[in-house]
Amino acid sequence: MQKKGMTPNTLTFVPVLNACASLRALEKGRQVHEQIIQSGCEGNAFVGCSLVDMYAKCGSMEDAQRVFNKMPSRDVVTWTAMILGHGKHTQGQKALELISQMQQEGVKPDSVTFVGVVNACASLVALEECRCAHRQIIQSGWDLNVFAGSSLVDMYAKCGSMEDAQRVFNNMQSHDVVTWTTMILGHMKCGQGQRALELFQQMQQEGVQPDSYFCGGGECMCQLDCT
Template sequence: MSLEEGRRIHEQIKQCGSEWNIFVASSLVDMYAKCGNIEDAWKLFNSMATHDVVSWNAMILGFVKCGKAQNALDLFREIQWEGVQLVAVTFIGVLNACSDLCALEEGRPIHTQVVQSGCESDNFVSNSLVDMYSKCRCMEDAQRVFEMMPTHDVVSSNAMILDYVKCGKGRRGLELYQQMHLEGVDPDHVAFVMVVNACASIMALNEGRHIHEQIVQNGFESDVIVGNSLVDMYAKCGNMETAQSVFQRMPTHNVFAWNAMILGYFKCGQGKIALEVYQQMQQEGVQPDSVTFVGVLNACASVMALEEGRHIHERIIQSGYESDAFVRKSLKDMYAKCGSIHNVHKLSNRMPK
């Protein structure tokens, strides 16, 4: 439903005098929250004489969706003061709020309430617990909840793989991906992105090739995000030939794919080709970001391409990246390695350290 259509229906409800029926009012709160109009949802919620679990849950989920996780946590405390019966949806909303805030101290007692209510067997609640502990960097607790789940779905498995990669445990992420297969959980495009990232993090080229085959078999190679991850994985593993092959087959290229190619060629000692890739990126009209500039400046430094570096510096100024700490450092390094000490001093004198 669109917000405008919802407003029209709300006006009809007012005319019928049904706005203060608790079930109708709760549905309206839910509608406004799901449409992203949290202000009208909150205004209507506060005007209600009494609240049911539907209206409480609608507001908690609405706050989380709108990036107001602290408001969701505050409302959850109010629910408990009111003695409202907590259900699975309530826990999902408030655990997602804890995840967004990395609020472990609030999350642990909520986990206790989940167990006491018998909702831990709900896969969606357990997924939220896994996500909360993972984002709070409590991987042992996340693993414990994950292992206690009666069944695993692709959502919980993806969350675990992602957070193993973030914690520098790419090998454990690969093992979990194999466990998914043994349990008959079909990977989606997110799962493939996660496990390819795991391969990239530990430079597991052989495993990455096998997963690439599975990606092709499942028809996900044309997915831009999956393609980006494959290019990045092959580039980080030093296999630029295959990275280039995957890159060329992609239907579109975003800045992430271009950056992977530029950084990959630079790290393989092919700075000149990295600069050529940057020129192709420019021709396609893709806007460079700070990662792009760091990559091409390092490439300039590696092949002593001072004139090219000066042109890139001009583009950096135009793009507003000269004050970026990593770009600034790469600029100084490029000028220093190319023997232009005067420009190093200029940068040091006019830019924040």
């Protein structure tokens, strides 16, 4: 496009940044960022959000933070991109600080934001922080959402509190294969093989069929049958 003399604009830069993010192409992303600065498009909200997301997915939270700090306004998508990035890179405390700052600035989190916070708490393996995040999710009305509920189950399982995980699981309106598997693997990791086997049988009785996710994390269901 550029060789043909055409100048990219905001609508061009957003999908290019998304491509860099999906490829984890950090250096290419930085080159695109330079072009964005030269074109005067850095202040665009959509471009700024895409830059934050690209840097976060490429593992450069320092670059993401610099872009984030320069943005004139930040919506829930931008805040969530930062929170998910810190959670993914096991910077749980920073993610928790961001959601607090986000709410202080009057931006309301959504279910995806809370998933980022929950993942951050799980990386900290800090049960009290987990329960604090759970209370915020309940207050926001997202606790029955399958997406948020599955993340809560996973969070409590990673923190070793299967009692809390079971309470969340019981309150969910529906369970998918990921939620069931998270519960089963959680009990296995806690040495509760019999309970894991009971859940596996209950899952099948309710018509949920296991898939390749059951072999995730190096723990195959064939191990469960031998427990």
